[in-house]
Amino acid sequence: MAQTHELKFENPSFAKRIKGMLGVDFYRLFHTPMYYIFLAIAAIIPAMIVSMTGADGGQTMYTNVWNIVAADSPRYIVHNIGEYANMNMVFIFGGIMVSIFIGHDYRSGYVKQLFTTHAKKRDYMISKSLVSAFSMACMCVTYLIGGVVGGMISGLSFEVNISSLLIAILGKVVMSLGWASLYTFLNVIFRRYFGISVAASFFIGTGIPIIGAAAIIGNNSLLNVFLYGSSVYACLSSNIVTMLVCAVVSVAWTVIYNLLGSLVLSRCDVY
Amino acid sequence: MNAIEIRGLSKSFRGLYAVDNLNMTVPVGAIYGFIGENGSGKSTTEKLICGHLVPDKGSIKLFDRPYTDAGVRVRVGALIENTGCFPNSSVWDNLMMQAINLGLSDRAGEIDRVLRIVRMEDNAKLKFKKCSLGMKQRIGIAMALLGDPALLILDEPINGLDADGMRMMREILVDITQQYGCTVLISSHILGELEKIATHYGIIRQGKMIQELSAKDLEGRAKVFTSLKTQNMQGAFGFLRQKFPDVRAEDGYIRIYDVDDTEGIVGLLMQNNFPVREIKKNKIGLEEYYIELMSKKEA
Ligand SMILES: Nc1ncnc2c1ncn2[C@@H]1O[C@H](COP(=O)(O)OP(=O)(O)OP(=O)(O)O)[C@@H](O)[C@H]1O
Numbered sequence A: 001m002a003q004t005h006e007l008k009f010e011n012p013s014f015a016k017r018i019k020g021m022l023g024v025d026f027y028r029l030f031h032t033p034m035y036y037i038f039l040a041i042a043a044i045i046p047a048m049i050v051s052m053t054g055a056d057g058g059q060t061m062y063t064n065v066w067n068i069v070a071a072d073s074p075r076y077i078v079h080n081i082g083e084y085a086n087m088n089m090v091f092i093f094g095g096i097m098v099s100i101f102i103g104h105d106y107r108s109g110y111v112k113q114l115f116t117t118h119a120k121k122r123d124y125m126i127s128k129s130l131v132s133a134f135s136m137a138c139m140c141v142t143y144l145i146g147g148v149v150g151g152m153i154s155g156l157s158f159e160v161n162i163s164s165l166l167i168a169i170l171g172k173v174v175m176s177l178g179w180a181s182l183y184t185f186l187n188v189i190f191r192r193y194f195g196i197s198v199a200a201s202f203f204i205g206t207g208i209p210i211i212g213a214a215a216i217i218g219n220n221s222l223l224n225v226f227l228y229g230s231s232v233y234a235c236l237s238s239n240i241v242t243m244l245v246c247a248v249v250s251v252a253w254t255v256i257y258n259l260l261g262s263l264v265l266s267r268c269d270v271y
Numbered sequence B: 001m002n003a004i005e006i007r008g009l010s011k012s013f014r015g016l017y018a019v020d021n022l023n024m025t026v027p028v029g030a031i032y033g034f035i036g037e038n039g040s041g042k043s044t045t046e047k048l049i050c051g052h053l054v055p056d057k058g059s060i061k062l063f064d065r066p067y068t069d070a071g072v073r074v075r076v077g078a079l080i081e082n083t084g085c086f087p088n089s090s091v092w093d094n095l096m097m098q099a100i101n102l103g104l105s106d107r108a109g110e111i112d113r114v115l116r117i118v119r120m121e122d123n124a125k126l127k128f129k130k131c132s133l134g135m136k137q138r139i140g141i142a143m144a145l146l147g148d149p150a151l152l153i154l155d156e157p158i159n160g161l162d163a164d165g166m167r168m169m170r171e172i173l174v175d176i177t178q179q180y181g182c183t184v185l186i187s188s189h190i191l192g193e194l195e196k197i198a199t200h201y202g203i204i205r206q207g208k209m210i211q212e213l214s215a216k217d218l219e220g221r222a223k224v225f226t227s228l229k230t231q232n233m234q235g236a237f238g239f240l241r242q243k244f245p246d247v248r249a250e251d252g253y254i255r256i257y258d259v260d261d262t263e264g265i266v267g268l269l270m271q272n273n274f275p276v277r278e279i280k281k282n283k284i285g286l287e288e289y290y291i292e293l294m295s296k297k298e299a
């Protein structure tokens, strides 16, 4: 490589920096088995749930294949497991995956390499959020495939309002960005404690705090301001407003968590 | 212009200062040997320079720019404490990720280049966790050399290297500073090795820089002495002490400080019936200088 003898320092643009950081994260994502394992998990779990509950001969959790993807209406309070177990589970798997992915950065010490060079803390947050969102979006796709195949095997009904279904799926995919930012933030906060960050991501990913809140304040649409709330809101009775709510909530939390995460990283020691 | 200019830098951990109002000046093109006892704050200073830690106060400038400046940061290579690599990824993949991060254009060529420099080209496919201690160290050095670093920060890089590795390290550092005008900050406890290449020294103690000097300064300050052995060591020792002001017995030799007239001494001893077996002109090295400085400060 051509070496320069003189001391010239060119400031890399934001685009160049983020391209480098995204490049590193995607390279690692595609070169680690973990990503593919999680894609497989996201497909196998819905398929298993559907086929196993159907196989009982007795009560099935779902009457319709698409309930595996989303509930009929936004129910924050859980009455039965069928209302709960839908594509939102991707966000639980995603939380664990993101924790492992980011945890590796700190446990291996590779962050030293990243932050010694031009990478800003903000670049790190943005890149991790985007890569994590990408992997969760991919999991949504494999989940869909797994769920539909499982539903076909169990012979469930496929009847649905197509536009609502599409909005529900798209809404959840859009929510991936917000969730990814949340997990990135959690993992930055607990960067020294791998176990805690996995546990925290899992706990919040299950939506238990919001389900708990719903138990107190009822099925209130105010809960849509939270990530779990609008993820539930993306259901089989969705319309264009749902899409808008998901987009706004997801982007808003993305901005908030990225700002907070960058602040924490730049104010605190990296390790 | 200085490659590193640190003024009044402090960093505390739970109220205890690891780096305490430290000043440091590293000229461009220098190989700056950073020495101090365990826990004196060398690694902490280096982590501060690399932006891994947030300072309590003080300023750090690299090439007259704030140390956070992306333009200067992209040309800093570092190996601090241990090589931070993903254990389950191959050596090649680890280097590739850093090459991508740096935005290099000919990434494969650049990785080949640095692997050849550290003589690890045959181990590129090996998983990082399967590498030996010295191999890991070499990979860390390769990682730091990626791109076109203007400043290298190496924290005890010769730890765990074999004889060939140490020689390689010396060659790399001399080459990179002389050919490419790179500046190197290197900390090490192996003073004998450091002395062979360093152009400047900084001596740190309890987080404070107690002395900065160039290799030339050290040469000027370093005492000369003559060391010798005779048949009757005790008699010769007593005799020489009457003749010269600073005579010491060390490591089985008699040392006469500030005197390097070996012929004169041989003649004198012969005349007085102390046949000389062995005699050598010496200069005290970095190690002795450092130990003496430390004991002075302690007193
Ligand atoms: N993360 C940390 N938390 C608390 N204390 C720390 C931390 N890092 C360093 N210290 C303390 O700061 C002091 C300086 O440590 P540092 O690692 O800089 O020493 P050093 O000069 O590199 O020593 P060595 O020669 O052993 O590598 C030590 O007393 C150490 O205990």
Ligand SMILES: [Mg+2]
Pocket (backbone or CB within 6 Å): B042, B043, B044, B155
């Ligand atoms: Mg150290």
